[in-house]
Amino acid sequence: MIRKTSLLAGVALALSLAACSPDPESSFARGQEAFAEHDFRAARVALIAGLREKPGNLEMRALLARTQIALGDGEGAAATLERLPAGEKGAPEFATLMGEAEVLRGRYAEATAAVEGIETAGADCVRALALLAQGKVEDAAKAFAVGEGRDPADPRLLASSARFELARGDIERARMLADRAAQVDAASIEARLAQALVARVRDRLPASLAYYDAALKEHPANFEARLGKADLLLVMEKYDDARPLVSGLFEEAPENRDIALLRAKLAARDGEWKQVRDILQAFEADMRDIPQMRLVYGEALLELGNGAQALTLLQPMLRANPGARDLRALIARTQLAVGDAQGALDTIELLAMRPDAQPEELAVAAKAAKAAGSNKATEFEKRSRQATPEWVGGELAKADRALRNRQWESAERSYEAIMAKGASKNALVLNNLAYAKSHLGKKDEALKMALQAVELDPQNASILDTAGWLLVQNGSRDRGVAMLEKAAKLDPDNAAIANRLARAKKS
The missing domain is CATH 1.25.40.10 (Tetratricopeptide repeat domain)
Incomplete structure (x- = not known):
C-alpha cells in the first residue's frame, strides 16, 4: 500500500512539473509580444525560457540576441550567438548581430571582422560605431554615408x-x-x-x-x-x-545612474538635500563622467555644511570649464561658506564685472568683497539694484525663450526680475508675465497684470487676447468676450484669438 501511494505521488509530481514547464511556443509568442512593445526585460525572460526547451530554434535565438543588445548586454548577446550551429554563424543576420554585440563589449576589431564583406545598412552601422568608438570620426562619417545611400x-x-x-x-x-x-x-x-x-x-x-x-x-x-x-x-x-x-x-x-540624477534633482527641487546626498553618494566613483551629477552633489554638500568636501569635488570642474557660469557662482558661495572670502571674490569677480551680471552674482560678490575688506563691495551692491541694458536684454531673451518652451516658473522669475529693477511699465512684459502666471495657477495675479498691460497698450491684439481670456476664466464672461472681440477685429487673421473668442461665447 505504501509503495502504491509513493508511486502515485511520483506520477502526480511528474505530471505537475510537466504542466508547470513553459511551453516553448507560448514562451516565444510572449517574447515576441514583449519585444514588439519594447518591454525587453520581459522579452528576455520569456525567450530564455523558450530556448531551454527548444535550443535549436534559430528565430527565437536571434530575437533573444536582439533583446540582449537592446538591453546593452553585449556579453549575453555574444553568448547567445555563440550557441548557434557553426554553419549559421556567418549568415548576414547573425553576423551583424554579433558585430553589434562586439561593439557593446568594446571589442571593435572583432566587431568590424564580424561584418566583413556584408553590404547592408546594419553592417554599415556596426562599422561606423566601431570606428567612432576608436576615435576615427571621419572614417565613421564615411561608413554612415555609405549606409545612408543604401536602397x-x-x-x-x-x-x-x-x-x-x-x-x-x-x-x-x-x-x-x-x-x-x-x-x-x-x-x-x-x-x-x-x-x-x-x-x-x-x-x-x-x-x-x-x-x-x-x-x-x-x-x-x-x-x-x-x-x-x-x-x-x-x-x-x-x-x-x-x-x-x-x-x-x-x-x-534602481542602479541606473541617469535615474539617480533625476531623483536627486527632484529632491533638490524640494530642498531635501540629505536625500540628494544619499541618492548620489553611491555614484561618487562615476561622477567624473557626469558633470551635472557632480554639480548637484556639490550643492547638496554645501547645503549640508560640508563646504570643504564640495570644493574638492567642484574646483577641478571649474579648471576644466572656466566659463561655466552656474558652477563659478556655486564655488564662490561655497568658498564664502568655508570662510575664504578672498577666494570667493577672486572666483566671482569675473562674473560680477560683466555688464550683464545677475543680481545674485553681484550679491555674492558684494558679500565676498565686504568680508575680504575690499572697497569694491559698495560698487557691487549698488549695481545689484541697477538694470543695465545688457542685463535687461539678456533677461528678456531668457524670459521669452522660457515662455516659448513652456517653462512657466523660469519665465515668471525672469519677468519679475525685470520689473523689480524698474522696468515694470512695459505692456509686453506685463502681458507675458500674466500669461506665465496663468499657467502656474495664479489666476488673480495674472488677471491684475493683464489688465495693467491693457491700460498701457489698449490697441494690442495679443494683450487684449490674454486679458480677455483671463477675464472669462475668472468669471467676468461678458467683459472678457468684449475684449476678445476687440482683439479679433484688430487681428482678424489670428486663428488662436478667433478660437478663444468662439470658446468664450459658448461658455
Whole structure:
C-alpha cells in the first residue's frame, strides 16, 4: 500500500512539473509580444525560457540576441550567438548581430571582422560605431554615408547617423536625417527618439516632448523614451508629471545612474538635500563622467555644511570649464561658506564685472568683497539694484525663450526680475508675465497684470487676447468676450484669438 501511494505521488509530481514547464511556443509568442512593445526585460525572460526547451530554434535565438543588445548586454548577446550551429554563424543576420554585440563589449576589431564583406545598412552601422568608438570620426562619417545611400533606406541607420551628426554639432544635418528616418518608417521608435533629441538641442522643448509622446504611444514600455521624457519634463519644470515616471523607472532599474540624477534633482527641487546626498553618494566613483551629477552633489554638500568636501569635488570642474557660469557662482558661495572670502571674490569677480551680471552674482560678490575688506563691495551692491541694458536684454531673451518652451516658473522669475529693477511699465512684459502666471495657477495675479498691460497698450491684439481670456476664466464672461472681440477685429487673421473668442461665447 505504501509503495502504491509513493508511486502515485511520483506520477502526480511528474505530471505537475510537466504542466508547470513553459511551453516553448507560448514562451516565444510572449517574447515576441514583449519585444514588439519594447518591454525587453520581459522579452528576455520569456525567450530564455523558450530556448531551454527548444535550443535549436534559430528565430527565437536571434530575437533573444536582439533583446540582449537592446538591453546593452553585449556579453549575453555574444553568448547567445555563440550557441548557434557553426554553419549559421556567418549568415548576414547573425553576423551583424554579433558585430553589434562586439561593439557593446568594446571589442571593435572583432566587431568590424564580424561584418566583413556584408553590404547592408546594419553592417554599415556596426562599422561606423566601431570606428567612432576608436576615435576615427571621419572614417565613421564615411561608413554612415555609405549606409545612408543604401536602397531601401534603413531608418535605424539614419537615426544613428542623426545622433552622430548631433554629437558633431551639425544640428541641421541631424534634423534632416532624423526626419528622413521618420519618413521611411513613421512607426520607427529610433526615428522618433532621434527627432526628440534634435528638437531638444534646437531648444524646441514642446516639440521634443511631442516626439517622446509619439514614441511612447507606439511603444509605452521603451526605456530610453521614458527616461528621455522624464529628463525633459524636469527641464520643462513639469515636476508633478515627472515624479511618477521617475518613480517607475527607479523601480525598474534602481542602479541606473541617469535615474539617480533625476531623483536627486527632484529632491533638490524640494530642498531635501540629505536625500540628494544619499541618492548620489553611491555614484561618487562615476561622477567624473557626469558633470551635472557632480554639480548637484556639490550643492547638496554645501547645503549640508560640508563646504570643504564640495570644493574638492567642484574646483577641478571649474579648471576644466572656466566659463561655466552656474558652477563659478556655486564655488564662490561655497568658498564664502568655508570662510575664504578672498577666494570667493577672486572666483566671482569675473562674473560680477560683466555688464550683464545677475543680481545674485553681484550679491555674492558684494558679500565676498565686504568680508575680504575690499572697497569694491559698495560698487557691487549698488549695481545689484541697477538694470543695465545688457542685463535687461539678456533677461528678456531668457524670459521669452522660457515662455516659448513652456517653462512657466523660469519665465515668471525672469519677468519679475525685470520689473523689480524698474522696468515694470512695459505692456509686453506685463502681458507675458500674466500669461506665465496663468499657467502656474495664479489666476488673480495674472488677471491684475493683464489688465495693467491693457491700460498701457489698449490697441494690442495679443494683450487684449490674454486679458480677455483671463477675464472669462475668472468669471467676468461678458467683459472678457468684449475684449476678445476687440482683439479679433484688430487681428482678424489670428486663428488662436478667433478660437478663444468662439470658446468664450459658448461658455
